[in-house]
Amino acid sequence: MLTLHFAPNSRAVRTLWLLEELGLDYELNKMAFHPQDLKSDDHRARHPLGRIPVLDDGDVRIFESGAIAEYLLERHKNGGLKPAVDSPEYPAYLQWFHYCEGMVMPPVNTIVVHTILLPPDRQDATVRGQAERLLTRAWGPVNDALEGREYLAGDFSAADTMLGHASVMSQRLGCVPAEMEHLTAYIERLLARPAFQKALALE
Numbered sequence: 001m002l003t004l005h006f007a008p009n010s011r012a013v014r015t016l017w018l019l020e021e022l023g024l025d026y027e028l029n030k031m032a033f034h035p036q037d038l039k040s041d042d043h044r045a046r047h048p049l050g051r052i053p054v055l056d057d058g059d060v061r062i063f064e065s066g067a068i069a070e071y072l073l074e075r076h077k078n079g080g081l082k083p084a085v086d087s088p089e090y091p092a093y094l095q096w097f098h099y100c101e102g103m104v105m106p107p108v109n110t111i112v113v114h115t116i117l118l119p120p121d122r123q124d125a126t127v128r129g130q131a132e133r134l135l136t137r138a139w140g141p142v143n144d145a146l147e148g149r150e151y152l153a154g155d156f157s158a159a160d161t162m163l164g165h166a167s168v169m170s171q172r173l174g175c176v177p178a179e180m181e182h183l184t185a186y187i188e189r190l191l192a193r194p195a196f197q198k199a200l201a202l203e
């Protein structure tokens with residue numbers, strides 16, 4: 001049995017979304033996005049830094065949302081959500097899958113730290129402003145790539161659960177300008193997917 005260790009408003013939503021898209025059975029260990037749960041001894045035993053998502057699959061325990069996605073596709077792929085290695089879409093799949101944690105999430109983290117996590121007297125508006133500009137710039141190439149395309153790499157794929165979820169988070173943070181029309185339409189398309197709606201309903 002698969003068990004997803006989860007908290008709302010976090011990267012764990014992208015894992016939940018992928019599980020739903022794949023139609024896999026799973027149990028959810030829903031925690032609060034709060035140190036009381038995430039930094040508890042129980043959860044630190046699952047992830048040394050007390051982070052989410054973490055997936056258990058029988059004797060296997062794995063963390064890092066991208067690694068979990070690859071693991072689910074390879075071991076439980078249920079017919080796809082990834083272009084074939086020799087398909088023309090495969091390089092774009094890899095690129096956008098990794099662009100998520102590599103380019104987009106670092107400024108998202110900084111913004112969240114300087115708006116929500118730190119007490120107001122320790123928040124730095126300059127640092128936050130720099131991160132907001134960096135994040136908005138990071139979406140430019142994605143907006144361009146989505147011109148004339150429904151999804152990032154051909155059919156809907158796990159790259160969309162990774163970067164698509166990050167695009168929704170970024171829009172909530174005000175870093176997806178309406179002028180990025182291809183990206184804005186893409187976000188609306190993703191939000192209409194029943195599997196994503198189910199994952200977001202747990203937020």
Ligand SMILES: N[C@@H](CCC(=O)N[C@@H](CS)C(=O)NCC(=O)O)C(=O)O
Binds near residue numbers: 064
């Ligand atoms: N690169 C990791 C990042 C994991 C991560 O930082 N998760 C955040 C939630 S979005 C977390 O657990 N934060 C709790 C904390 O920082 O205490 C991944 O993709 O899984």
